[in-house]
Amino acid sequence: MNVIRVLIVDDHRLFRSGVRAELGDSIQVVGEAEDVETAVRAISELQPDVVLLDVHMPGGGGQEVLRRVLGSGSQVRFLALSVSDAAEDVIGVIRGGARGYVTKNISGRELTDAIRRVAEGDAVFSPRLAGFVLDAFASSEAPSIDPELDSLTQREREVLRLIARGYAYKEIAKELFISVKTVETHVSSVLRKLQLSNRHELSRWATARRLV
Amino acid sequence: MADQKTLAEPGGDAPYRRLMRPMEGRLLGGVAQGLAAQLKLDPVVIRLMFVLLSVVEGVGVVAYAVLWMISPREPYEGRPPARDWSQLAAFSAIGVALLAFGWLTGASKGGIGVLPFAVGGIGALILWQQADPERRKGWVSGATTSIRKNRARTLLGVALVVGGAAGFLVIEGRLAEAGQGLLFTAVVVGGLAVIAAPWLAGLWKELQLERRERIRQEERAEVAAMIHDSVLHTLTIIQRVAHDPREVSRLARAQERDLRNWLYQPAQDADATLAAAVRRIAAEEEDAHGVAIEVVCVGDVELDAEGRLAAMLKASRQAMVNAAKYSGSPSISVYAEVEGEEATIFVKDRGKGFDLDAVPADRMGIRESIVGRMERHGGTARVRTEPGEGTEVMLTMKVAKE
Numbered sequence: 001m002n003v004i005r006v007l008i009v010d011d012h013r014l015f016r017s018g019v020r021a022e023l024g025d026s027i028q029v030v031g032e033a034e035d036v037e038t039a040v041r042a043i044s045e046l047q048p049d050v051v052l053l054d055v056h057m058p059g060g061g062g063q064e065v066l067r068r069v070l071g072s073g074s075q076v077r078f079l080a081l082s083v084s085d086a087a088e089d090v091i092g093v094i095r096g097g098a099r100g101y102v103t104k105n106i107s108g109r110e111l112t113d114a115i116r117r118v119a120e121g122d123a124v125f126s127p128r129l130a131g132f133v134l135d136a137f138a139s140s141e142a143p144s145i146d147p148e149l150d151s152l153t154q155r156e157r158e159v160l161r162l163i164a165r166g167y168a169y170k171e172i173a174k175e176l177f178i179s180v181k182t183v184e185t186h187v188s189s190v191l192r193k194l195q196l197s198n199r200h201e202l203s204r205w206a207t208a209r210r211l212v
Numbered sequence: 213m214a215d216q217k218t219l220a221e222p223g224g225d226a227p228y229r230r231l232m233r234p235m236e237g238r239l240l241g242g243v244a245q246g247l248a249a250q251l252k253l254d255p256v257v258i259r260l261m262f263v264l265l266s267v268v269e270g271v272g273v274v275a276y277a278v279l280w281m282i283s284p285r286e287p288y289e290g291r292p293p294a295r296d297w298s299q300l301a302a303f304s305a306i307g308v309a310l311l312a313f314g315w316l317t318g319a320s321k322g323g324i325g326v327l328p329f330a331v332g333g334i335g336a337l338i339l340w341q342q343a344d345p346e347r348r349k350g351w352v353s354g355a356t357t358s359i360r361k362n363r364a365r366t367l368l369g370v371a372l373v374v375g376g377a378a379g380f381l382v383i384e385g386r387l388a389e390a391g392q393g394l395l396f397t398a399v400v401v402g403g404l405a406v407i408a409a410p411w412l413a414g415l416w417k418e419l420q421l422e423r424r425e426r427i428r429q430e431e432r433a434e435v436a437a438m439i440h441d442s443v444l445h446t447l448t449i450i451q452r453v454a455h456d457p458r459e460v461s462r463l464a465r466a467q468e469r470d471l472r473n474w475l476y477q478p479a480q481d482a483d484a485t486l487a488a489a490v491r492r493i494a495a496e497e498e499d500a501h502g503v504a505i506e507v508v509c510v511g512d513v514e515l516d517a518e519g520r521l522a523a524m525l526k527a528s529r530q531a532m533v534n535a536a537k538y539s540g541s542p543s544i545s546v547y548a549e550v551e552g553e554e555a556t557i558f559v560k561d562r563g564k565g566f567d568l569d570a571v572p573a574d575r576m577g578i579r580e581s582i583v584g585r586m587e588r589h590g591g592t593a594r595v596r597t598e599p600g601e602g603t604e605v606m607l608t609m610k611v612a613k614e
Contacts (some may be wrong), residue, residue, distance in 0.1 A: 085472070105504075127506060127508045127545060127547070128506070128508050130508070131508035131509065131510050131547070134510045134549075135510045135511065138510065138511065138551065161547075161549070164508045164510065164547045164549075165508075165545060165547040165558045165560055165604070166506065166545025166547065166558075166560045166562075167560075
């Protein structure tokens, strides 16, 4: 197993050192950044495998980092990390290009797993994010522009529902009689829809629903 | 009229400073400007005052000339700035209009009769300006636009008065005796209306401003009270129970939940909808047992009158209590979903699980409080568990479609 190189971007020093201490041996923290400017610079200098990105930061927050780094064609992968569970933030940062979203109360082991998954190009959905997606894609019956992108397949719905119920990928695979890899494929496909769907309701829905 | 500020400020430092005529911002000789600085009034008011007094037997003109002669010019370096001719023209127009009005009504001949009107007008002008510091600031920055607005208002007033006078002249033949009194009433009422309108508007604006400020302060007080009652309080308690990690994390979680609800959650009646009720129950059990309960809700429905969903909520509470008390799992996942005509609640833990068949049926309230209750209300309950595999309770209930 390769060691994954991680950059931690968060404006709270205490939190950065906490995460650093919690991460397992398979992960190497190559640097830290505390705002948008230092983050953008550190990413281009260090070229980490995964960036742990705080959503709320001075200078435009995580979304600004995503815009500037991904906008310049970088292939760095982002895992968003936040105390906020507001739908706006979650959906916003995913649509900004992050490959996953976890809350800061996640355990060290789970975070290590999530980082590994993002590093391998898969997506990481917390139960709450799964709930948001189900809600967002279920709520509207408005005609969609691109049916392939604007709706979830039955299987994707099942996978999301199990994530929302608190199932780990392995448990989902067992439950649905599919492989873990297939579960990952479904989640990645949902992520792609979430990022590419033009449904403006998605953003509007997130703004309207200011729930935890 | 940027100089107004610089004039007003030294005026405050030296109360007995002499009346000076500034060069910058003057329209004619700078008398009105200097006087305005001296009296801490707006030059526009002083100018209108001069115009008004000039109509009354030329008093204004004389006063202006005298003041011009006795007051020195303020030292000014460089080329004298150009006068704002458009403003001067505006004031002249007002003067001419007033003169025409005086001539038409014959009021100017009876000087004594007009004097109270002029004095009243000046008083109103000063009042207007004093009552409206906002507008004054506006004048300092955007003098010309204000003048333009003011001019429109003045012209309106003048038109009103002239119209009234013309009408009066037409019917003079019949109402010659009552005419004079009637005219003055009309003039004073019309004039006062024109003058008072901006004043009242200013008052209204100020009132609104005050109200906004009060609301803002109340909000701030509410935030302060909230932080004090909750966060500070909890932090104090946490310091005192620092030796008990379980209690510390329970307190921190309860506080976090409170704060989140306060920040993100719209004020919601926990007894009105399923999602709100599930969240509240989870919060209560989390508090009672010190185990984190993660709640995810998709869709929502109003609680029904027949109590089917209330029964389901009670069953879900029992499932949460079981998981918190017996499973040994550090966290519990609760998922509530309303889709179509069905409401589902899942309560899952990753604890030790148990052998369902080996448990005496009446233990842990599974048979009675969960399964029995759901079935009595037309719903279903399923329990999935195995030793070492955790437990999941699934509750389903039909709901009336909205």
